Amino acid sequence: MPRRAPLASLAPPPWLVRSLRPQPAPVPWAAATRAAVAMSLPLAVGTAAGHPAYGALAGMGALSGVIGDTADAYRMRVLNIAVPQLFGAVGVTLGSLVHGHGWTAVAAVTLVALVSGMMSTIGAVASVSGLLLLLNAVIGAGLPLPGAWWLAPVLMTGGGLLVLALALLAWPLRSGVPERTAVATAYRNVAALLEAAGTAHARQDAYDEARATVTASLNKAYDLVLARRARDRGRSPDLVRLIAELNAITPVVEAAPAAHRYGERLPPELPRAARRLADAIARGPAPHPGNLGLPGEVPDDDGAAARAVYQALRHADDTLADPDPLTAVPADDRLGRPAALRVRARRATRNVMLSGASWRYGLRLALCIGIAQALVSLVDVPRSYWVALTVTFVLKPDFGSVFSRAVLRALGTAAGLVVAAAVLPAADRGWWDVPVVLVLATLIPALTPRGYGYQTAAITPVILLLSDVLNHQGFGLVLPRLLDSLIGCAIALVAGYLLWPESWHTRIGHRLADAVADTAEYVECAFGAPGGEPDPAARARMRRRLYRDLSDIRTEFQRALSEPPPMGARAAAWWPLVVAVERIVDATTAARVRVRHGAPAPEGAEAGEVVRQLRELADGLREVEVLVPVPVEFTGPEDSVLEPLRQEVAAARAIASPRG
Template sequence: MSAVDGAAVVRAAIATALALAIGLAAGRPDYGALAAMGALNGITSDTRTGYRKRMTGIVVPQCACVVGLVVGSLVYGGGGQAVAVVTFVALISGVISSLGRVASASGLLLLLNTVVGAGLPLPEPWWLPPLLMTLGTLLFLALALVAWPLRPWAPERTAVANVYRAVADVLTSSTPYEEARRTLTQALNEAYDLLKARRERVDERACLIAQLDALAPLIEAAPLARLNERTPSADIPVALRVLADSVATGGPTTGRPRLPDPPYGPDRAVMEGLRHAAEVVAATQGTMPPDGSGLAVARAVTFDTAAARALAVPVAAWRYGVRLALCIGLAQAVISLIPVPRSYWVPLTVTFVLKPDFGSVFSRAVLRILGTVPGLVAAAAVLAGIPRGWWDVPVVLVLGALVPALTPRGYGHQTAAITPLILLLSDLLSHQGATVLLPRLLDSAIGCAIALVAGYLLWPESWHTRVGTRLADTVEDCARYLERSFTETTGSAPAGHLRRCLYRDLSAVRMEFQRALSEPPPTGRTAAAWWPVVAAVERVVDVTTALRIQVAHGAASPAATDVARLAHRIHLLAEMLRKTPSQSPPTDASTPGIPSPVLQPLYREVAALEAVTRHLAPPAAASRGIPQR
């Protein structure tokens, strides 16, 4: 569970309450409610990373929000026309949601606001509601970016410093190694993604990337220390945290850590990695201007080759778009038949539940209902016990703060926080009071039922389609990493680059496994059966890295035939993970032989991986055949 960001809580509270207060001061609480909804859009879209990414992540989805609100308002009360238009927008929303994080948020707001515009009475003229919501979003954006001119590189520096601290945790005996390594992988992913998004001021960006890359020898030495069951000197994590503080502030370092050369190879590798990182930090800190140097704010959006690649929409995106369109069309048709006024909550529920990049559809449907109940209780207390008017401002202040405060705890908590806020703001537009609370619960139940039946049960996905093939590809890359670690190949990617890609892929596979574990059988049972395979692959990568560093520090190189034989066994495991029960798994006909002494720890880990893979029951391995990539 992520820690609560105090600054985000304050921003959310101020933006939503201030937007509503301005509307009340102008004598138009409905205008203030729309502006507060726009601020809520910014709150839910905010990535809280680099300023540039935050601006893009807030502005682009708001543009989609404007389009959706205009389209929806044009078919308000249109019956069959509204069903057709909202269904088409759902198809577009589903397709673009797979093109990246910003596109996912844009697709979500496009569809949500189309549904709101088609189901909720909005002030006239047609351009006023989009303008008010945009002003609310811009208010939140101003609060989010207020420190940009003063501290332009603070988020990037913090991300790189977090990597230094994560490496220190890996080298600390009090921290479980597997947990610390996964935290390090996540910190590395975030830091590299953040720096990759910056296009201006190449010198500063290059310095931070150099400081990040300088940790590679130290990161690779950590598995060797663990393999030899040696805990590095306690001075090393302390020195890393000192370097982290220096990177975060941009201030000068205190000089190279003066630690004695240990007589042991594993400790020597760690010490050399630390010295290298300290030298790079000391050499690059002085080339970066201090915060507040007057860095001009960059333009909001940069289009590059990634945008062109995004136009190639994968088949899975169209599949999800069709599924979402079917469910939204069914939801729109249902609300035209049930006698509950303005039941736009049904398609809204379907939209939230059917977001595949947000987690398991099944678990989100359950959490949606569990979160809606306390949210409705809170809304009932507000709508029935507090008179409309200026008393709404402190209420919105509290409810707005709860959204970022509870979101890290999970989707159910987020639903419980957003539900009363949305209902209060909607009441300022519809003036229906507490009479709609029970119908909203019924709407949520109907929306969850539609999502579960039409969007989940009727669209069975192969286990291999979701996870199995990706895991098999990762095992295949593990074999390539082994070959590259002990074999010089001209023109090929270095082994360190393959290691980073492997850890990133394993992080994505682990996240998908965690989502699948929350689903009912057979998917949840399959995920539980395959879970040890992921852990075994991680150990193989770790030991391969450790042995590569051990050879680099003077150990005897393994025989090429032993490396090839071991890589072949891993290749066969990848093929077996792609097989169905009706297909016979491949077997290795070669003679194992006696491995090179340096490879014996890796042989044990590969044998353990083979044993775990063979242990998979037929139900766990069941899937239709998937071609190799």
């Protein structure tokens, strides 16, 4: 009698389980309310005026605004919503002009896809703008729109700007609140890091998780403060105080690796003081009483890390209590000059036409859109524009793994169609649509942070209902929508994924090699490059950039791990080395803290030896086959402050070395 296959063999593969697992996130009630009002109000007005199709078009524009409503700072919301709406208006205009023109429409939409793909490599706002440019061009070319040629872009843009207007209602009352909240959150996360680092026998995984959370919160705080400073004229006292608080948190973050590395238990008063500072920062520019609950002086039995944290928190407290921070904080701070953002944006825009990466992605997207448009021109596919729409949403590598997005798109669409089948009866549309859209729209911001599949499941019934207001097909839209999505996913997988080896061969080794090379520069900077003692501010900026790069590599790993073999397996094999590089940076920072608080400084030859080993590791990671010889032989004394760093470098080289 044949044996039955074990039930474990029927379980979904790990990469799919990781993709389907919902991400923990709070419900954004304000965004959900804005989505409900912005998408249902135009439909209600259009229905009352006897033109529900016009309301549906404005609702579609509001949907794109809801998807782009992801920024915390009000100034960034203007960019994230308003700029893409302008490109969306251009897209729907171009699409409507070539609607019904056969192969001319195919060529025009394919050209738009090329431009959209190249735009997506410039930055986040440009990526969303390129996405909306192509989406609306596809809609205009594939769907007969009511009214004159200019009416659809006006209505859709108006719907998106309604979302922006609702998002900016509280700006006069909450100006600066997102920035203060981000800095306060960074302090709270640093308090948790101090607790993880200062606990006896602290687990390495708990410390690594706390450090990753601190890095993410600091990245967000830096981005918000930099964006606001780049647009503010003059020097705002509140903004300067936030800059000073971010500067003051640097030595606190640097002391945590020292406490963790050397098993130094931090007094519980220090994390509590950091939380009190976070509460004071969140309250705003009101006078701060300066009561942190810290002793007047550092106890003699505390170690170097505790002394560093104590001094940094005292400095942060003094800065927050200073009634005139403009006279206390230098103009050139550790965040970098604001003009750097504008120069970087101009350089990216100027170089996009010369970038091989932008051309490759643009050609990939244009190829897939061209195939989709040609297919629906040759084959009678109902509601054919859904095929190209699916390709556009799926083929966005900067939004995540193309393969997993295709799978999640199909699954999310199927789940959304179950809901759509209940709200798309064969009866004529009317006022019933308004409360249905009101309820369904709230699910889009609520489910979007959970994952791409959940976002798709929330968007599908809304967009189908709005489309039905234009076409009056009722339940007949459901099955064609599923078929079109499956066709679009297949095109994206074959023409946009499998035919491009760079999409399924992990490039994480090159990213890691760059991080290792930067780590070598950081070691050199931390222990004195030729020419004298390094600038502390320059060292702090270098460390921040390193942790930001490593955070980006972690994000890349999350995308790669959701791919099927071999890419997912290769990414998993690289993961221990990513952790090892992070620990090298931590060990460097810890050694620097100990030197600053009395430990003997290492000889220049010792630091040079570590730098040489790291650069050799970086060169080996850039090879097609990793060539990093082991074992590593260091000649410095075992009691040197660099000994833990040398151990981490040796461990990293052992991980990266080829197996026998």
